[in-house]
Amino acid sequence: MNLDELYQEVILDHYKRPRGAGLREPYEGESHQVNPTCGDEITLRVHVADGKVADVSYDNVGCSISKASASVMYELINGTTVDDALAKLAEFTELMNSKGQSEGDEESLEDAVAFAGVSKYPMRVKCALLGWKAFQDALVRAEASIPGRTDA
């Protein structure tokens, strides 16, 4: 097994220096996700304003893959439009389900392409998706709480 492929520098860097970590106000949606097989946990909040992801804040415990993934996600979607964030979510999920067959589009996914190697390890894919799952859930909750947005 090629460990360097899994533990790329960029992943270790995000793990050691997570971006955007910590829970912040205000927020409209919050989600708590756990990975029952290993006990990894994340609490994530989404603040939506003017169709944009105005803030994503989170508190998590877990392995390097799950923590780095949350940090990379923050960089990728914080400040973007909700639609763009959902597109990134779909793209990253697809990359994680590629079983090592995709390299990912660096134009669009930036640092997140470093997780392409993770997709070869089925036991770790859940780790990489934990934060994204929390984001998806928190966003649904946020949109449900905003009057006039019943289409969510």
Added chain:
Amino acid sequence: MEAASKLDVEAIRADFPILQRRIGDKPLTYLDSAATSQKPVQVVEAMRHFTDHSNANISRSVHTLGSEATEAYEGARAKVAAFIGAPSPDEVVFTKNSTESINLMAYAFQNAAFDPAADPRFKLGPGDEVVVTEMEHHANLIPWQQLCQRTGATLKWIGITDAGRLDLDTVDEVITERCKVISFVHVANLLGTVNPTSQITRRAREVGALVGLDASQSVPHLPVDVTELGVDFIAFTGHKMLGPTGIGVLWAKADLLAAMPPFLTGGSMIKTVTMEHTTFADAPAKFEAGTPPIAEAVGLAAAVDYLDKLGMANVRSHEKELAGYMLDRLETVDGLEIIGPRVPIGRSATVSFTFEGVHPHDVGQILDAEGIAVRVGHHCAKPTCARFGVNATTRASGYLYNTHEEIDRLVEALGQVRKVFG
């Protein structure tokens, strides 16, 4: 180095083809026997021979194969009974695994709640108490927790000391006259603690409670004699003791089995059936509804033969020595903290640890790259993790086929983990 071992480990390893496997270009170092043990050729061969020569359903056919299969299945029951010092083979119930065995016990109480004529020992309600410990595998916690929620009884538990032992000072306080049943772990799957039983069984007798053991991690590793232990029931599983998956055991005293309502109902567990009413077969058949794991019973019997031949006292002594070596070597690793007893006394060769700054998932991944199989996570013992303030641990668990050299490989690979994570 391994002079203290009473086992010929080289010869034993030759019986386990999987131990010759390579993971990538590295030899497999299997240190996950607490999750499931590997199986010797003798077990696989016994199952194959049975399937090729005698396969048939049991207890229903008059043909030759049917009677051979019945004989093999009942022979396995007798072998298991002798292995654990049970007075009678009829006290051995075959189940799917330890989890089912414990549920079978818990459901005896729950089903008794609906039966006015039920044996008072199984009557449970508000004011009654059930006792477990804080170091249970979820399999010996959740069935009792659910039972208490459904009957209104109270679940209590014996805590864990900082050293990873049961807090036996509290036994008299936790187990009161209100207690109806105590079910506790014999050898803890996360901490590796071998629990002394006499104080708890004595207290159980004093208060008139039933007492049983989750013996999943003890029957495979040390001599277990149910008569000597003085307990009412024990649960264990085949796949952790060199046998196949899909078969577990509940041993309980004959008079208890006779008084217990059945758990699963259906074929093979009846005396007479009309459209309105059923009378049940005697134990153990009463608790073995449906076609049981027949080939698996044959495999389990072969596993018992294998262990008997080595001698469980010798297995225990090998593992005691191995546990000492694991603890000594792991203590030399910088940033490594052992969760559980740090001395090889009253301890199995299962060692959980945390590694400063590195999550167990990452430890396990890098060890795997070195061909080393360990378990990472909460080990189905979340309350134990919480007690020690951790979310997860890395757990290395040894068995009769493990060597010092493999422990050395583990320790060396932990250095590799440090390199990757700095």
